[in-house]
Amino acid sequence: MAGKRVLIVGGVAGGATCAARLRRLDENAEIVVFERGYYVSYANCGLPYFVGNVIERESKLLLASPDLFRERFRIEVRVRNEVIGIDRRSRCVVVRDVDSGREYRESYDALVLSPGAAPVRPAWPGIDLPGIYTLRTLADSEDIRDWIEAKGVRRAVVVGGGFIGLEMAENLVRRGMEITIVEAAEQVMPLLDAEMAEYVRRRVASKVARLHLGDGAAGFEAGADGGLVVRTAAGERFGADLVILAMGVRPENQLARAAGLDIGRCGGIRVDETMRTSDPAIWAVGDAVEIRSRLTGRWGLMPLAGPANRQGRVAADSICGRRSRFAGVQGTAVCGVFGLTAALTGETEKTLESAGIGDFRTVYVHPGHHAGYYPGAKTIHMKLLFREPDGLVLGAQAVGEEGVERRIDVIAMAIESGATVFDLEEVELCYAPQYGSARDAVNMAGMAAANVVRGDVGLAEWSEMESGDGFLLDVREVDEVRESPIEGAVNIPLGQLRGRVSELPREREIWVVCRAGRRSYYACRVLTQQGFRARNLSGGYRTYEALCGGEGARVCAK
């Protein structure tokens, strides 16, 4: 009994998952995977750590071999075979054997495109000089390792301060190099909102030789010492023995485009909820496709391994006649750099604003990752975004040394199930002194937001501070204020507030600030009940210093 014939283009992440799922659903299907590289199913998220010798053996990164696919799943994998054309009318692909150059055709009943994305490599002057690398494949990481050994690299420039750029910077520091990071944006980790990225910026700046923000690379030259020189748009010059380009990726859409499939505005292959392209016999998954945000419905690119795997499953289901759907991407991501973890899920202020969504609010909290009375508690800086009328959780970002990914995962689950800030306030999380607090960081963020939604406290936006309309009241203790003042604020410690309300103006709105936003909330409750109009500056001094202290400063821009 001959089954349907499914061809899969690309054997990493989405493609590999799709193939294995197809086999589980259909013992009779004939499944062939084409991969132009040497390897299938390898862990490309591990490549920076292979370069950094944290992962010591390449074999660790190879998750499944062609042999395993054949033995376990009866799936044929053809490495070094590149699909170079699709004849949609006859349902055939044209394949080139990379080594022999031979071209041949294969017919399909269903075709799955999982070609991935290619690193951005701009056509700048000198881009082809030796020693300039991108990092996407296992072969790339081998090349970089060989170059480091061969040239005895001591200085490297990383172009791009996003997740991969910072991971690379950390791993090159680990190998003893002096690192310069060059990033066109005013902040590191552009996925994060600027004030949250500020915590990361400080840490990175303290660990690399140079963190050069707000001025992107623009070209390369051969240096007098036999190395390279990286030139920036503003004319700065940085010497290097190695340059890593980490400027993001672009979907590999050439094959789909040439075949006349719909391509989205961001350059990704357009698919429906079953991962089917504009051709009903062709599906596409992974970094090459354009997907919708789960929360805003907005199309975008989100090259992440988790969604790629799920898309592979959905495509397999769809090919086998099952009604699975990919509900959109949440955008959960995490990055570890120099002992700090930064993570996010859902929407950011940036993505909400660019989607034209305005009915959201923001709270900040700075709790410890476990009870403060147990030694070693580390601060988590957390930002929570929620919808104003009903408290629907829209997104969260967190930065800290411990427990960051845990809190973001909990909020990812909340977003997955359409939870509100009231659920975050109430959810019962693990508490023992070394693991958490009776009020966990997530509860704290939920309470801060729920207080706003319930109308118990109004939020003053930090961006309003510039206007000077409000009377800025700082309720910290006198010695706290002395150590870290807030410009233009009048200090009345919370404990003295009830006895000193006569010092406050009744005709102006009072914006209250403290260290982390809790005492100021208490103060707002006191003042509101005494007939004042009071609003809380969420996150207190600890958010203020992130907003104003860094190169990513917005509120207090000089």
Add this chain to the structure above:
Amino acid sequence: MAGKRVLIVGGVAGGATCAARLRRLDENAEIVVFERGYYVSYANCGLPYFVGNVIERESKLLLASPDLFRERFRIEVRVRNEVIGIDRRSRCVVVRDVDSGREYRESYDALVLSPGAAPVRPAWPGIDLPGIYTLRTLADSEDIRDWIEAKGVRRAVVVGGGFIGLEMAENLVRRGMEITIVEAAEQVMPLLDAEMAEYVRRRVASKVARLHLGDGAAGFEAGADGGLVVRTAAGERFGADLVILAMGVRPENQLARAAGLDIGRCGGIRVDETMRTSDPAIWAVGDAVEIRSRLTGRWGLMPLAGPANRQGRVAADSICGRRSRFAGVQGTAVCGVFGLTAALTGETEKTLESAGIGDFRTVYVHPGHHAGYYPGAKTIHMKLLFREPDGLVLGAQAVGEEGVERRIDVIAMAIESGATVFDLEEVELCYAPQYGSARDAVNMAGMAAANVVRGDVGLAEWSEMESGDGFLLDVREVDEVRESPIEGAVNIPLGQLRGRVSELPREREIWVVCRAGRRSYYACRVLTQQGFRARNLSGGYRTYEALCGGEGARVCAK
């Protein structure tokens, strides 16, 4: 303007939270907290770590002083003042000043009972001998520390192998003592299902001198060496210089009972969803009350800090006329012991069975806490319980060295928001090599369960293995089977299965097992499509060995 007068009995956890929340809601209320001990608002979850010198200073445990309550909240705290009677008709309490013995009355508009729970201290022979302690208050921990110093304690017996008992054992080992744990149940951590507790038992057994299960303590004698002897029900005798009784707590219900308030079957004060007792002017919160399970609606006791705090908030809301409700307890808890973390949320097999709920299923998974290709991945043993028809998540338990509390927190959030196993399968969690996997442990558990709910694979219950009805097929590799055989199983490695199906009986059901339950699932898919009746033994060998290897064995009981 005189506000309402609210009296609060007990100034720890629920009582303290209630008082502070009351003030935020009502500037005019007169709020008085009575605490018979020396301290209010201290961290009793930290006491074992204070005994173990992990927390070095007592002052660390004092979260808020009476002065802070007065200054910040205008709340009067009377320590060493015990409420000894309630005159409900006249809305008065009778208070005794513990130091002077003076008794006096105070009237209330609203009364909040937060007396906590007292440690179980059975009337066994010798129970009053010196050196036998319970641990509930700061004073208890001081007494134990003093005794250890004064007597130079070298050997201790901990009576009770639950969370507190094991935390105490760990902390006493930390101080260099030789520890015997005596527990009447056949397992440690009786909150967990037996096979999950087995992972903990092994670790504890390797770290203490003696772990004595299935035979409880029954009495104490003075030993010949000036120490103590602990006698068990079966007649064993263990010498000790110190005995810690960690046998759980009982709600402090005397005051409520004497006042004629409704008491539940488990001995806790009965309250409605607003934490109001059977007297409309009296509320009760914390360890003294009986509460419903959020999932089963069953009444029970759940002495946990998180719920106590939330109950305090709800009571304050209710007193101020707000419509908050306490939706019931999830039972999320975590315990760290000898480098291992055990955590649970929601229902267990035990609680579901005792609630008479049968339409649930169980899956086990054993994933790494992060990607296996990154060094240092630690196994998480996880059990997920879900409702059979619709996949509603009912509960989870996990044990491992890293990342356990994170996964349980995610599932706690899922339960909070009524999520299903399909949500667990789909949720997008943090993935970078050092933080997780493209398929996180939670996704893995969700997939294993979703496959069952969708009908893609049937589950064979481990307890059925005894019946011998099924044909037991082990699809691991030959060398894996040689190293750790499963009794009565026929071995055909997965890679050879398609070619060897003729060796399998068509008339019998085939129960498939592998190492962790994944290859056996693949095998089930192969066999089912080839017309066999096949079911998966969830969790594979790694669950088998926990079920059969330990003293908590059920399936393979000798």
